Amino acid sequence: MVDNYAVRNPIFDGTNYAFWSIKMKAYLNALGYDVWQSVVDGYTPPSTPPTDTAGKRKSENNAKAEHALLCSLVDSEFTKVMHCKSAKEIWNKLKGIYEGDEKVREAKLQSLRMKYESLKMKEDEDIVAYFLRVDEIVNAITTLGEEVEDTLLVRKLLRTLTMKFDPKVSAIEEMKDLKTLTKDELFGILTAYEMRREDKPSLKEASFKISKKGKNKNHAPKESSSSESDEAEAYFMRKFKKGKGKYKGKFPFKCFNCGKKKALKICPAVMEKKFFSWQ
Known part of the structure; x- marks a missing residue:
């Protein structure tokens, strides 16, 4: 059962005790319910080794918990609890050091x-x-x-x-x-x-774009015209694909400004005047 549970015990180096204690509790529970309970309930070693089944089981569970706790500590922390007699005593010792007594906990x-x-x-x-x-x-x-x-x-x-x-x-x-x-x-x-x-573009950005379109068109950068052309083309293509009204089934465009048919690209003048016909 435990042998197949390939999980490494969490290491405690004296920092982040709160997180380590949660991980360690979960680890001890994973080793077995009775293993963690030996930390909760405590265990007092008898003067002579137990011979009955129940006594042996309690001793084994405490030994598993004690071993897991001691192997989770770096040397500087191990020396603080190395003389403890049970898993519960180790647990409480560390808790007292890093959480403090009731007054310290309340202050925290x-x-x-x-x-x-x-x-x-x-x-x-x-x-x-x-x-x-x-x-x-x-x-x-x-x-x-x-x-x-x-x-x-x-x-x-x-x-x-x-x-x-x-x-x-x-x-x-x-x-x-x-x-x-x-x-x-x-x-x-x-x-x-x-x-x-x-x-989404911010309201400020949108306002800037609108005001920019209203400025002198001769000073507008070529990139802007190209971008606007793409937007207009996309708009008309959506209308065409929907097949609504006078756009239904008609293609390509014929520009009134230059007289050329525009299969995929729209003349920039069309965008300014929004003036087009269908062929």
Whole structure:
């Protein structure tokens, strides 16, 4: 059972204890339910080796947990717990060193609560970066034994987004049930909205393009004329493909300005005057 479970134990080097403890708990559970329970319940070695089946099993489970914990520590951390008599004692020793007593934990929690309350998305921050920053604080709070309800977290996130998300926030509040909306669902919605928003030109850019078209045409760059020609061509081709009205089944264009037939390209003068005929 355990032999086929090819997972390496997480190594602890004295940093990021909160994350290591979560990984280590999962690892010990993977070794067997009773292995982790030996850490939770504790084990007192008898004065003489156990001879009954139940006693032997408890001793084996504690030995597995103790071995996994000790092999997860670098030398500097190993020396702090090398004299412990059981897996529970090792676990509690490390917890006391890196989490502190009740007063220390409460002080840490208070600091994290303040950071959580002051969370706000930065103007130059994207959704991925902001959610990662939020997750770091929420996970730190959770490892200290305090749960952050998903419903409250979702509302917190909606309140602290930048103004560019206001239209989407209003739509979410109108269309979604915030009592059942999860943080992961919200992340997906906002990420998709952010990507679509970045693909669209801003109002300022659109206004600039319109005003640019109204300037002296003799000074307009050739690239602009080419781009506008492509846009006009695409517009008429869509009309032609739809087969609506006077465009139905008629091809190619004949330009009134130059008199030439334009199968795929439209004369620039046509675009200015929007003056054409069909042949």
